[in-house]
Amino acid sequence: MKNPISKIKMQFRNLLNKTIxxxxxxxxxxxxxxxxxxxxxxxxxxxxxxLTTYGKYINDVYIVIESLLEQTVKPKKIVLWISDKxxxxxxxxxxxxxxxxxxxxxxxxxxxxxxKLIPALKEFPDNPIITFDDDCIYPFDAIESLYKNYCKNxxxxxCRVARRMKIKSKNSFMPYKTFPKDYIKExxxxxxxxxxxxxxxxPHCFDDEVFDEKTFQEICPLADDIWFKAMxxxxxxxxxxxxxxxxxxxDLDIFMQNQNGRxxxxxxxxxxxxxxxxxxxxxxxxxxxx
Numbered sequence: 001m002k003n004p005i006s007k008i009k010m011q012f013r014n015l016l017n018k019t020i021x022x023x024x025x026x027x028x029x030x031x032x033x034x035x036x037x038x039x040x041x042x043x044x045x046x047x048x049x050x051l052t053t054y055g056k057y058i059n060d061v062y063i064v065i066e067s068l069l070e071q072t073v074k075p076k077k078i079v080l081w082i083s084d085k086x087x088x089x090x091x092x093x094x095x096x097x098x099x100x101x102x103x104x105x106x107x108x109x110x111x112x113x114x115x116k117l118i119p120a121l122k123e124f125p126d127n128p129i130i131t132f133d134d135d136c137i138y139p140f141d142a143i144e145s146l147y148k149n150y151c152k153n154x155x156x157x158x159c160r161v162a163r164r165m166k167i168k169s170k171n172s173f174m175p176y177k178t179f180p181k182d183y184i185k186e187x188x189x190x191x192x193x194x195x196x197x198x199x200x201x202x203p204h205c206f207d208d209e210v211f212d213e214k215t216f217q218e219i220c221p222l223a224d225d226i227w228f229k230a231m232x233x234x235x236x237x238x239x240x241x242x243x244x245x246x247x248x249x250x251d252l253d254i255f256m257q258n259q260n261g262r263x264x265x266x267x268x269x270x271x272x273x274x275x276x277x278x279x280x281x282x283x284x285x286x287x288x289x290x
Contacts, residue, residue, distance in 0.1 A: 022250055025137060029066040033094055040069025040078065041102030047075035047147060048127045052115035053134040054083060060252065061134045062094045068132065069101055073144040075130065078103050081119055083110035111213060113224045117201070118211065128154075130200045136249035138198060146200040149242050154202050156187075157232055160248045161197030162241035165190040171287050176273035189289055191239045195225050197248040207234035209284075219279040222272060230280045233289045 049068055053061040061080065068078055080095070084107040095105060108119040120129050128150055130143060142160065149158045163179035164186075179192065193199045209215070210231040220227045232239065281287060 018250075022137075025250065026063060029063050029137070032070065033062055033066040033098060036069075036101065039102050040071070040074060040098075041076060042074040043076060045074060045076040046127055047073075047143065048120055048124045048129045049075045049078040049132065049143070050081065050117060050120035050129050051079075051132045051134055052081040052113065054110075054112075054115075057134055058082065058086070058090065058095075059092055062092060062098060063137060063252070064132065064134055065095070065098055065103055067138045067140075068143075069098065069103070070140055071138075071143045072141050073147050075143060076127070077124075079120060079123075080105050081108050081115040082106070083115070084108060085110060111217070112221065114213075114216065114227075116195070116224060117228065118213075121201075121206070121210065126203050128200055128202050130198060131195060132198045133196045135252045136196050137252065138249050139246065142198050142248075145242050145244060146198060149240065150200050150202065153240075155237070157193060157199065157201055157205055157237060157239040159191075159193035159197055159199040159239060159241050160244060161194040162239065163192040163194055165192050165290070167290055171282075173274070173277055173281075175271065176277060177271070185241070185243065187238055187240050189233060189238060191241055192229055193225065193239050193241075196251070201228075201232075202237075205235060205237045206231040209234065215283070219283060220276045223276045226273065226276050226280055230284060230286055233286055234284055236289075 051061075051064070051068075065078065065080065080103060082091075082105060086107060091105065095103065099105065106119070108115055111118060116131050116133075117129065120131075128147075130146055132138060132142075145160060146158050161181065163176075163181050166174035166179055168174045181194065206228070210228070216224075216227045229239070
């Protein structure tokens, strides 16, 4: 057994190494965002990449965008959805530079994190849509890893990070924070896609009630991942976690300051996911799907 001091030293070295790696990758992405002129999209691709951001985080999302502009498999579009209350003067110049390489910035009704997918489903109903979170740097083959699997089976949702849902009793779950977060090999209704890794949704994979804004704002306002999992189950669509050989993303939350207010803090740390899971599963009687 390692003594406590050795364990602390090892943790410090790991964090230091991650910080060095992050700073190198971030600086490369900044330089590329400012200097590259090649397109990051392909009009012949069927794929739509969709993400959202809000508030002050719009100032850092260009790092995420740049990692998506440099993918081995390029999508037809990369759309960043922002609130229709956002002033044009609040959009950083570096994002406007990225628009010249294929980024599209679109304003939509502010439905919180649901902006990540709901407007894209309406705008591109017949395209596979890949969602990404705005606080992660993605490896160059993130899109490729999802698209390869989609090409083999176009009737499943594919994700790069998942949790395995755990049933406590007939009509209740174990706490969300106890769901194993893993690269799950199984194909089952218990596979719960986690947005931070990137998720590919095939066309028409959701029940039509996915657009019921009144209901999702009322019973699941802070957990779009829960809502989308429920709406795919309601439509009898399974999710599959693709197998990866490396880290699926670099978490910017570790390095960005003042992360109070991020959804993960309230949903997981304060157990709000448990409340929202129960509300959605009870509303649509999804227990018989588990």
